[in-house]
Each structure stands twice: as structure tokens, then as C-alpha cells.
Amino acid sequence: QSALTQPPSASGSPGQSVTISCTGTSSDIGGYNYVSWYQQHPGKAPKLMIYEVSKRPSGVPDRFSGSKSGNTASLTVSGLQAEDEADYYCSSYAGSNNVFGTGTKVTVL
């Protein structure tokens, strides 16, 4: 099972929005509504930000939103803040496997 494809980097100024894509296939993202997004700061464990494509766990700011179209999922961070600078990974249910994205480093300019 190949990793999901994410852009290596994305950036935005404080207050702006940034959108990260996560591209898979009909065997993972396109076939199921179980896409999750994680935020990881340096030296820290991943933290769940979005699950089941667009749901936010308790405590996650509503600046974070998720969506899906076909085989591509997206994470949008609105109103960028300095603390949003981190690596972001997607993950999808894939039937008989679990697959993660390649990761995107978000920089707040």
C-alpha cells in the first residue's frame, strides 16, 4: 500500500488560510469516509485534528476544517496563528491496511 500524497510544504501569513491536500485512490480515501488529519510539532507525538473527513475532536479550534472530493481529502486552517506551524499528516482507512500521508510542513510567515 503506497503512502498518500501530500505537498511537502505550505505557508501563509498570520490570519490567512492554508489548505493541504492528501491524494489517494479509490481503495482508500475515495472508498471510505474515514480520513483523519494529525498535527505534529517537533519532538512531539501526533495530535488528532480531524476525523471521519470533517469532524473535529473536542478542544480542536474550529479554524481547522476537513473535506473530501473523490480520491482527495483536504485540511484547511483558517486564521493562521503562530502555533499552527507544524507538520501535518493525513491517514485513511484502506480496508486491509492503514496508510499515512507523506506529510506537509506548514510555515507561518
Place this chain on the structure above:
Amino acid sequence: QVQLVESGGGVVQPGRSLRLSCAVSGFTFSSYGMHWVRQAPGKGLEWVALIWFDGDNKYYADSVKGRFTISRDNSKNTLYLQMNTLRAEDTAVYYCARTPYSSGFYPPDYWGQGTLVTVSS
């Protein structure tokens, strides 16, 4: 609150073995599937293994199949990863992580803080 605490990492020579543990609290351990996920230095996340809630079903990434064994002791609220015939490319931070359901390859929700395994002579 949900807590997952890994232990057992360290420096080990190639070809040797190591067993990782993950002690959990704050939820009914026996009701959830559990993953091991690793991250090599400076690299992305790589799924390693999954065990269903009752321990009857276990799944592995091709890169560790035949060398690693995932197991659990629901009476001790503890998850394990037995790693044999270790290679340099197994060097990584190993995370235990909970699935949101009792079975199935669903992406994790809660993660431990990780334990570093370094395979080097």
C-alpha cells in the same frame, strides 16, 4: 483522561531483539484495537502493526512481517511489540496509538509520546 505510555526503547545491535510496552489508562483497553506506528528520524509516519480488541487478529506492514509480533494483555492494560532480527532501518520513534473502534484499520485517535529505538553496532 486517556493516557498511553510507551517504554522499552533503547540502543540495540543489528540482529538483536527488543520488546516495547505501552501502558494505557483512562479508557476500557479491552474494547479497542491498537496500532504501533513508527517515525524514522526526519521522516514521516509509517504504520507498523494492528491488533484487534481481543487479540485474535493481528496485521503487519510488509517491512516488519515475520520479524515483529504485536500482542496485548487486557488484564494488565498493556500493549506489546516484540521486535526480532532488528535492522538499521528499524531505527525510529515507536508510538502506540488507539483505534476508535474495536476492530478494523481505522486511523488512530489517541497517541502515546513515543519511545526511541536505535539499531546500531
